[in-house]
Amino acid sequence: MPPARGNQTAPARILFRDRDLRNRCVLPTAHAPGGRAVPDGRTEPVTDRPEFVFPATVSLTGQGLRLRQWTEADVPELPGLFDDGEVAHWTPLASPFGPDDAREYVTRANERAADGTRIQLAITTDGSWPLGEVGAFGVHTGPPGVSIELGYVVGRAHRGHRLAVRALTLLTEYAHEELGAYRTVLNIERDNAASNGVARSAGYQLTRDQPLTREHRGRLAELRIWQRLAA
Numbered sequence: 001m002p003p004a005r006g007n008q009t010a011p012a013r014i015l016f017r018d019r020d021l022r023n024r025c026v027l028p029t030a031h032a033p034g035g036r037a038v039p040d041g042r043t044e045p046v047t048d049r050p051e052f053v054f055p056a057t058v059s060l061t062g063q064g065l066r067l068r069q070w071t072e073a074d075v076p077e078l079p080g081l082f083d084d085g086e087v088a089h090w091t092p093l094a095s096p097f098g099p100d101d102a103r104e105y106v107t108r109a110n111e112r113a114a115d116g117t118r119i120q121l122a123i124t125t126d127g128s129w130p131l132g133e134v135g136a137f138g139v140h141t142g143p144p145g146v147s148i149e150l151g152y153v154v155g156r157a158h159r160g161h162r163l164a165v166r167a168l169t170l171l172t173e174y175a176h177e178e179l180g181a182y183r184t185v186l187n188i189e190r191d192n193a194a195s196n197g198v199a200r201s202a203g204y205q206l207t208r209d210q211p212l213t214r215e216h217r218g219r220l221a222e223l224r225i226w227q228r229l230a231a
Helices: 019-024 072-082 085-090 099-115 163-177 193-201
Strands: 013-015 051-053 060-062 065-069 119-124 132-142 145-154 183-189 212-216 219-229
Touching: 060 163, 065 099, 065 163, 072 099, 072 145, 099 119, 119 163, 132 163, 145 163, 163 183, 163 193, 183 193
Parallel strands: 145 183
Antiparallel strands: 013 051, 060 065, 065 119, 119 132, 132 145, 183 219, 212 219
């Protein structure tokens, strides 16, 4: 069953300082400024970066899921999702991840939502109990348009039900259809077999772009770039 889009209270806001760039990359607009753009010159050179702002409120329903924003009521549940050695190995989340980290995480997620710099959605099946997270954060702008980086994590106790695949598919289609992204990308380590499998199952293809190298907990992580293009 194709995913159904949920309630979005506002379109993505994007402001262009360069008329020519605006004509090449058309997205919904609104009056409020803000946000950030994160360029990667190795894959998408940027001549004049516009400010891209995510909607402050996003709720998506489809694929048997409801994706919603984090609330203070979720704080007690977050350590059970994120305080995990495998999560720590592949992600920048705090490790160990305790109650104080959970409170800070929810606070920062709400601040970023208000600023329009990130989308961070709890993965649920009933709109209540959180099972993981899917999000949109890195924005690259320039010809031929806007590219948005996505990410996901599912709590150990909730794996094996294709939650990540379904949540990623839902957010990917939202990014293409509602935010106007020409492509969405995932940066995944070669040895992260589970995450690579999620990407493939959600319709992403491995690119030939040069991998990104980043320091992660005292080691160098080589991230391969997966992409899914808008239909």
